[in-house]
Each structure stands twice: as structure tokens, then as C-alpha cells.
Amino acid sequence: MKDFFQKVNSYVKEAFGASKYLFDGITVTFDHLKRRPVTVQYPYEKLIPSERYRGRIHYEFDKCIACEVCVRVCPINLPVVDWVMNKETKKKELRNYSIDFGACIFCGNCVEYCPTNCLSMTEEYELATFDRHNLNFDNVALGRLPTNVTSDPTVKSLKELTYLPKGVMDPHDIPSSDPRVGKLPEEVLDWMKSSESKEEATVVK
Ligand code: SF4
Ligand code: SF4
Structure with a gap:
């Protein structure tokens, strides 16, 4: 009888341990659901190099x-x-x-x-x-x-990881509602100009 209870006890412990690992794994999966993808399907997708990139x-x-x-x-x-x-x-x-x-x-x-x-x-x-x-x-x-x-029309250029706001190093840190996220350089420039002119207008008032 004692052996039986010992077996049940170890079985329950193992079951709890296994479910804990399962829960940890699911937590990691759900955590990544909130993030933007960082994998690039090269060569069909390519990242736009940063402004001061040192290439050829x-x-x-x-x-x-x-x-x-x-x-x-x-x-x-x-x-x-x-x-x-x-x-x-x-x-x-x-x-x-x-x-x-x-x-x-x-x-x-x-x-x-x-x-x-x-x-x-x-x-x-x-x-x-x-x-x-x-x-x-x-x-x-x-x-x-x-x-x-x-x-290059055959390539989808990705911009999420490049034109981040000043001082931001990790793309996961910025909310997708940020006005610079996912913008091309010229779009970022337009946005900067419009926000600068808005600031000037507020100062004049
Ligand atoms: S040739 Fe290449 S290694 Fe030499 S100075 Fe220029 S960038 Fe640097
Ligand atoms: S040799 Fe030509 S490329 Fe090299 S530093 Fe002089 S001007 Fe520039």
C-alpha cells in the first residue's frame, strides 16, 4: 500500500512539473504574439540599411x-x-x-x-x-x-528595424502607433517637417 502511495505521489509531482514547463512554453509563445516579427525572408524581403551604413x-x-x-x-x-x-x-x-x-x-x-x-x-x-x-x-x-x-520592384523592402526614433535601439520598445514606425526615410522627413512647422505655429501664437 505504501509503495502505491509513493508511486501516486511521484506521478503527481511529475505531472505538475510537466504542466509547469508547458505553461512556461506557452507564456513565451504568447509573449512573442505581442511583438512585431524580426525575421526577414531574404532575398524576397530586404532591410533598408540605416542612414550611415558602411557598405561597398x-x-x-x-x-x-x-x-x-x-x-x-x-x-x-x-x-x-x-x-x-x-x-x-x-x-x-x-x-x-x-x-x-x-x-x-x-x-x-x-x-x-x-x-x-x-x-x-x-x-x-x-x-x-x-x-x-x-x-x-x-x-x-x-x-x-x-x-x-x-x-528593386522584385524585392519587398522592410523598414521597421531601421528608421527608429532617436535614442531607441530596440524595435520592440516602441509602440506601433509611433508616427515614425514603418515609414520610409522620405516619409519620416515629411513627418518631421510637418511636426516642426506645427511647433513653430504654436510658438508664434
Ligand atoms: S579600404 Fe577598407 S579597410 Fe581600408 S580604409 Fe578603406 S574601408 Fe577601411
Ligand atoms: S588617392 Fe585618390 S582616392 Fe585615395 S585619397 Fe587620394 S584622391 Fe582620394
């Missing part, structure tokens, strides 16, 4: 003066500036310029220090290739205009 570098051959400042400030001396000295004009003649994105760490130093602003960081992040040598971009490849996820 764009280069303007005509503006480059072959000063090699970009090489000196690069932590790995990566840019290759191919130039020859023209003895008649006593000026450098630029032949080629290349950056190997297989080695670049996208720190932005070269862009920051270039005296003629011929380098800029774009929002292009899709550089995957089957051959790593294809990542060595010459001046023609570097001069190609960047692709933009918002202008």
Missing part, C-alpha cells in the same frame, strides 16, 4: 588626384593606386585604382580622409561571389552606382 565603396576616377592618402590611412594599406609621373607636365597620371573587398574591413578611414571626396560608402551589402578574386574591384567596378533595395 563608390569611387570617382575623375576626382582622384592619386595622392595615396587613402592607402596611408587604411589599417591594411589596401587601396592600390596605380599612377605614373608625366615628365612633361610633372604631374601624376592615374592609370588604375582598386580595392579588394575580400580584405576590406569597411572601417571608412579612406572615405573620411580622401581630400577630394572621391570615395564614399554606399548602402550596398550584397557582395557574395563564388570566386574571391571577383571581390577585387577596379576603378570601373568601384565607379558603378550602388543598387538600392527600395528601387
